[in-house]
Amino acid sequence: MTKCRKVQRGDDEADLSAVTPLLVASYVLCYTPFVVSELILLGRLDLSAAPDWLRTLSSVMSYLDCGLNPLIYCSHQDFREAGLALLWTNRKPLSEPVLTAITKHEL
Secondary structure (H helix, E strand, O other), X not given: OOOOOEOOOOOOOEOHHHOHHHHHHHHHHXXXXXXXXXXXXXXXXXXXXXXXXXXXXXXXXXXXXXXXXXHHHHHOHHHHHHHHHHHXXXXXXXXXXXXXXXXXXXX
């Protein structure tokens, strides 16, 4: 597992780009069968579809990519902490909404 290194900025933000290569690699790997099946469709003059096994593989791999993304994000500590902070924050809004104007339309 790759460690995330800290970038020296004003408030010591974490460099979250350590996850990006893993996300891009999983995307390319999972969507390659779909691209190949579409290229086969474009290359055939009679517009016949790609083989069934390739279309099935492309469907399975696209679902796999959707399932891998949360696992990749959860494996990175900074993303995990941010997600948990969003879910379990007990903050109240800073102020109540204020109605500033009422327009009455007569029929």
